Amino acid sequence: MIKIPKRLQSYEVYIPGKPLEEAQRELGVERVTKLASNENPIGTSPLALQAIRKWMDRVRLYPDSGSYYLSQKLSARLGVDAENILVGPGSAVIAKWIARALLEEDDRVITSDKTFLIYKIAVQEIPAELLKVPARDYGYDLEGILSKVDSRTRIIFIANPNNPTGTHIEEGEFRAFMERVPDDVLVVYDEAYREYVESPAHPKGEKLLRDFPNLVVLRTFSKIYGLAGMRVGYALFGQREVKEAVWKVVPPFPVSLLAQKAAEAALDDLEFVKRSHEVNLKGKEYLYRELERLGLRYIPTQANFVFVIPPGDAREVVRGLFQRGIIVRHTRAFDAPEGFRVTVGTEEENKAFVKTLEEVLAH
Ligand SMILES: Cc1ncc(COP(=O)(O)O)c(C=O)c1O
Numbered sequence: 001m002i003k004i005p006k007r008l009q010s011y012e013v014y015i016p017g018k019p020l021e022e023a024q025r026e027l028g029v030e031r032v033t034k035l036a037s038n039e040n041p042i043g044t045s046p047l048a049l050q051a052i053r054k055w056m057d058r059v060r061l062y063p064d065s066g067s068y069y070l071s072q073k074l075s076a077r078l079g080v081d082a083e084n085i086l087v088g089p090g091s092a093v094i095a096k097w098i099a100r101a102l103l104e105e106d107d108r109v110i111t112s113d114k115t116f117l118i119y120k121i122a123v124q125e126i127p128a129e130l131l132k133v134p135a136r137d138y139g140y141d142l143e144g145i146l147s148k149v150d151s152r153t154r155i156i157f158i159a160n161p162n163n164p165t166g167t168h169i170e171e172g173e174f175r176a177f178m179e180r181v182p183d184d185v186l187v188v189y190d191e192a193y194r195e196y197v198e199s200p201a202h203p204k205g206e207k208l209l210r211d212f213p214n215l216v217v218l219r220t221f222s223k224i225y226g227l228a229g230m231r232v233g234y235a236l237f238g239q240r241e242v243k244e245a246v247w248k249v250v251p252p253f254p255v256s257l258l259a260q261k262a263a264e265a266a267l268d269d270l271e272f273v274k275r276s277h278e279v280n281l282k283g284k285e286y287l288y289r290e291l292e293r294l295g296l297r298y299i300p301t302q303a304n305f306v307f308v309i310p311p312g313d314a315r316e317v318v319r320g321l322f323q324r325g326i327i328v329r330h331t332r333a334f335d336a337p338e339g340f341r342v343t344v345g346t347e348e349e350n351k352a353f354v355k356t357l358e359e360v361l362a363h
Contacts, residue, residue, distance in 0.1 A: 017037065020032055035305075035344075035353060036327045036343065040223065041345040045272040047269040048265045063253055067260050069264055071085045071234075080236045085237070087232065087260070089233075089259070090231045091219065094218060094234070095188065095190070099128070100122075108152040108154065109123045109157065110149065110156045113132040114138060139169070154186065157190065158187060161301070163341075165301075166303045171203040178212045189205050189217050192220045195223065196304045214239070218234075218235050219236070224277065232263045287342070294358060315330050328343075329342075
């Protein structure tokens with residue numbers, strides 16, 4: 001019998017949904033609409049797909065380990081030195097690497113409750129202490145977070161917009177917060193949904209880096225570029241030494257050649273990004289209207305999903321939707337058992353969701 005370390009017993013694991021085809025087979029429904037993982041409903045950047053086809057024949061070779069060309073392109077685009085950029089197989093993995101490299105046992109990490117659960121998963125490995133400050137109006141309570149910073153605090157994780165609630169911190173508030181964070185505390189600023197933000201007052205990570213070297217910005221190609229299945233994201237580091245420290249825990253060749261090439265091409269696909277943004281905007285306005293018509297509480301969002309608080313047991317509503325072929329995410333694992341998160345889909349998907357939700361609630 002292989003001995004499994006005891007510490008793993010208390011580990012929380014990320015539980016993704018079932019494969020789509022499996023859910024379809026199990027339910028025996030003709031069509032399954034997946035609105036559970038905040039993927040791009042209109043597809044993938046056509047330029048990225050073209051690049052994948054173009055580079056397919058090269059996969060016998062190892063990719064460049066440091067994603068050289070992609071880092072160069074990001075550097076030119078964002079005005080951040082390529083040496084301060086780290087590309088990885090998704091930003092969630094980079095969050096784990098940051099924790100693995102920089103934390104020691106019993107260090108303190110602070111975030112909010114009702115936020116992205118990967119932060120907890122990243123920290124438990126060390127194991128460091130994770131302090132979750134209660135959310136205020138479903139968003140980050142920055143004042144509350146500051147009040148918990150102590151000499152053991154090493155990292156603060158902040159998602160802006162927040163997942164699963166879609167709430168947003170504006171630039172003035174975020175800068176005021178950063179001014180007060182001690183400069184030996186690293187703030188991991190997760191902008192996975194940045195491209196969906198409507199607010200003109202969004203604090204742009206690459207600009208903040210100039211003023212706050214204790215910042216790391218996380219971005220991803222999984223959302224608006226429609227490349228979740230390729231696994232590619234990146235981090236921008238305010239301090240090169242911190243990037244170099246994190247690089248030490250990165251396994252060799254972390255990002256596949258096709259992922260690198262797809263991401264490079266996607267960066268040029270401004271038209272696809274614009275279209276995706278517009279579809280999302282129209283979709284979320286439709287969802288707001290319909291949720292209001294149904295008398296349901298929801299949180300206005302700056303991302304590509306909406307957090308809904310139905311009357312009664314949210315898990316039952318999510319189950320009812322699932323049985324009728326609509327998959328949304330119950331947010332119990334995000335400390336928000338009272339609600340669920342629905343990804344803004346295509347017009348047709350949104351309509352199917354609303355129609356089915358109405359049926360479930362009437363049941
Ligand atoms: C806030 C947030 N950060 C990061 C990610 C992870 O994205 P990636 O696919 O780049 O790992 C997600 C994915 O849902 C997210 O919601």
